[in-house]
Amino acid sequence: MKNPAKRNGRENRLWTLFQVFFKISAVSVGGGLTMLPLMDREFVEKRNWMSESDMVDVVAIVQSVPGIIAVNMAILIGQRTAGLAGALVASLGVVIPPVVVIVVIAALLFQLSGNATADHIFTGVRAAVSALILLSVIKMSKSILKGPIPIVIALVGFLLLVVFDVDAVGLIVASAFAGVLIAGIRRLRKKTLASCAEEEKGK
Template sequence: MKKLLNLFWAFFKIGAFTFGGGYAMVPLIEKEIVEKQKWVDKDEFVDIIVLSQSFPGALAVNCSTMVGYKICGIVGAVVTLLAVVLPSFIIMLMVAMYLMKFRNNIYVNAAFKGINAAVPIMVLVAIVSLSKSLRKSTMTYIIMAAALIVLLFFDINPIWVIIASALFGVVYYGRGEEE
């Protein structure tokens, strides 16, 4: 029971204090589950992030569910899922109830401007952190550059980039031709 409470509290904090969703949450999730709680190691964490972004749904929801399942099975998955979405649900409920009252409040608007400025940096920290555990090879850099170019300069859905990268990985690395 204590482990379930620890899981709930860890993911409740992640859900409550992460603005920007998705990749902005990665540094907080990593700090909590890899460094602080030591529920998974760095390589497992990278695998969880890769799988989480490959499935439909929010990254934090998928990630929390996988970690919860790894630690405490189905019950752990349900607990972490509820924990990570509950703060957002509560916040959105409160915003909906009081939106008109605080809609033009200068301090609320200022707080959101500050939060919005920090979110891209949190995403950058996630990129740097995840890139440290990549096996670096010429082909890895080619795939990263191709994905970056396609996403920046062409109107292509990122899902297609993920699918193409996965298929390329199967063909290239499946033959055992890793550099």
């Protein structure tokens, strides 16, 4: 190696990435964007490895690609701060705590139902979970349901799933096509409007 100090710094950086993601993952229950403020503190404020606008990019992108948000976030931040090795190390750090916990739970607890008392407790917890999800639907709808088209797509999707029990993967694919189709129609309309206006001018 030409520059041992640099190499050492890089290894340190990878180790730090692993540690930070491991730590955040172990303490943030539920995953997803709940990890964001912690990551912001670690990488932007404390270490200055990324700028605030880099972080905004990360948030925008992890929500626009498929996959689990926490994993996407680790890959992206790891890649931006330490390249491909960083992406691998960070995603490893983020998945190890939950994998260990779930393997232990699965090994100790083979049955998720069957015991009357446990079933009753779980029934109550399911009622609580449905309230929590409803709250996140309300929160998200403020930023997503702008205008009639998103409202129609969300409503149709909801009804197809709940009433007609359609395949969720098919619904995602269909909605992607709908998005492209609507954008295409808008573009065409804009073009024809523009050409109409030009004709008017010509007269």
